[in-house]
Amino acid sequence: MKKIAIIGGGAAGFFTAANLGKELGKQTVIFEQSPAPLQKVRVSGGGRCNVTHACFDPRELVEFYPRGKKELLSVFHQFQPGDTMEWFESRNVPLKVEEDNRIFPVSDNSMSIIEALMKEVEKNQVEIRLSENVLKIEKKENHFLVHTKSEVLPFEKVIFTPGSSVKSMDILRNLRHKIVKPVPSLFTFNIKDERLKDLMGISFEWSEIAIPQFKLEAEGPLLITHWGLSGPGILRLSAWGALELNKANYEFSIRINFIQQDKEYCIDFLNELKLEHAKKLVQNINPFSFPKRFWHRLLEVCKIPVDLTFSHLNKQQIQALATELTEGIYQVKGKSTFKDEFVTAGGVDLKEVDFKTMESKVCPNLFLAGEILNIDAITGGFNFQACWSEGHIIAKHLESIN
Template sequence: MKKIAIIGGGAAGYFTATNLGKELGKQTVLFEQASLPLQKVRVSGGGRCNVTHACFDPNELVEFYPRGKKELLSVFHKFQPGDTMEWFESRKVPLKIEDDNRIFPVSNSSLSIIECLLKEVDKNQVETRFGETVLSIQKKEKSFVINTKSDYYEFEKVIFTPGSSIKSMDLMKNIGHKIVKPVPSLFTFNIKDERLKDLMGISFEWAEISIPQLKMESEGPMLITHWGLSGPGILRLSAWGALELNKLNYEFQICINFIQQELEESIEFLNEFKIENAKKSIYKINPFSFPKRFWNRILEVQKIPQDLTFSHLNKNQIQNISKELTEGIYNVKGKSTFKDEFVTAGGVDLKEINFKTMESKVVPNLFIAGEILNIDAITGGFNFQACWSEAFLISEHLKSSLL
């Protein structure tokens, strides 16, 4: 019987294995149902891997987590983004902080992160079993029996880091854990609207978005997609409103300010622009920083004639254009999730975890980390950071208790 089973070959599972050291490593087996490990690491950040975020104060860092804020505070005091950077850079993976504070490998390739993790796991002599799905976990008096598609195994301790699939949650439920019903946390808004039709790819450097029904608001870059709206501003709303939007069956209204001006400010701005550009065609000159195609679409929706110059814009037209740009109402009907970077709210109830060690309070010698927990964050490297930090706590505890 070996000492440790790690179930799940994602960020949390691998980071635990990398930090166990050789003595515990050679007594550890890592199970991963896919044929290749670290799938989300591979696709994160468009294949560049958004390792973490340059927020080095735990008190500020937890504010990016709609669920898990209170529990993660002590975790981040022990291992935070600065520690993550030092960990990878000390293993010859240089990292860089981008303008938006997201942190990536200098190579701009997730393979740098993956190869580093694989190398460290090999160095620790951890046995890896890919393509081997765990079907059940049984707790005996002093051990666990793990049943996979190919065999039965027995271990002293189990580290459960398989991600947020329903099957994984069922395994935890069967062993005695309470599961908070999972719902999507990061998703884009499906909107069919003439104002957005055929404008896919147009982006706004900064927009203010609110859901009046829920009294929620967000701001940040925004993008028009095939199906509606995406971008950090939208994704933040989806994360913080995950539970409420699920209850609404993803049908609700949003209000968008595209120009960071209030209605009256916009009216005043357009009146001044009208005077300065009186003889110029309204369709040929866009007064704002967003792409001209969106400006023209707003004019079309307002039925502004193609041959009009700015001097001919009347009071009502200026008011209606300003209202569209500062208080545009859009009907959301449905969501679209990221298939490979899917994040959920829900999972193992946080009250059942000891966040000093990540050990289960329900099942002794069972440790749980990663997306299987009812913890999630907005985009920007925060979900990975929770995985790195939780995994580090597990490995440190096991080294102190088993060696």
């Protein structure tokens, strides 16, 4: 009987295996249902892999997690982004911190991360079984039985890191775990609105976005897509509002401020332009450096003719333009999955996990990490950091008791 089964060949599973050491590693088997491991690592950050985030104070770091904040504080005190950077860089994967504090390999290629993990796992002599679907886990008195399609294998301990599939949740329910219903956490907003029609690809460096109904606010870059709106600002809102937006069946209103100034400031600014550019056509002066197509669309929405000069802008038109720029209301009807960073809220109830070791409180010798837990974060490398930290804790605990 081998000692350890790792169910799931993603970030948490492989990082655990990479830190087990050779003595435990050669008694460990990773079961991964797909034909290739580390698929989310491969596509993260557009194929560059956003490894972690340059936030090195655990108290500040946990503020990026809508769910799991309290529990992760002790986890990050044990292993935080600085430790992640040191781990990869000591294995010949130099990393870089970008302007927004996201951390990537210098190579800008996720394969650098994957190859480092694979090399450590192979060095530890861990057996990797790809295309191996685990159907069931049975708890016996002093061991587990792991059922695959072809055989039933005994293990002393199970590390469960399969992601958040319905099947994975069912396996844990059979081991007496309580599951918080999973819902999407990172997604974009579907909006059919004439103001956005045919403007796909236009982006804004910084916008303020709110969902007044749920008192949610976020800011960040914004992108118009063929289905509506995306970008970091939208994704942050989707993460913090994951549960409420799911209950609302993804139908709600958002308010957008495209210029980061209030309406009164905008009105005063437009009146100044009226004096300064009195004889010029409004459509030819783009005061906010928007792409021309967007500026012209706003003028059209506010019924400002193409041949109108600033001197002829009336009070109602200025009011309408200021409203669109600072308080534009858009109706969201549905969502689209943000495929590269697909994350869910929900999973194992956090009260059932000992976060000093990541061991289950209801099923001894079962360890849990990654998206199977009711923990999630906004984009920026935070979800991977939780996986690295939890996996490292499990590996070091098992080494200490071996």
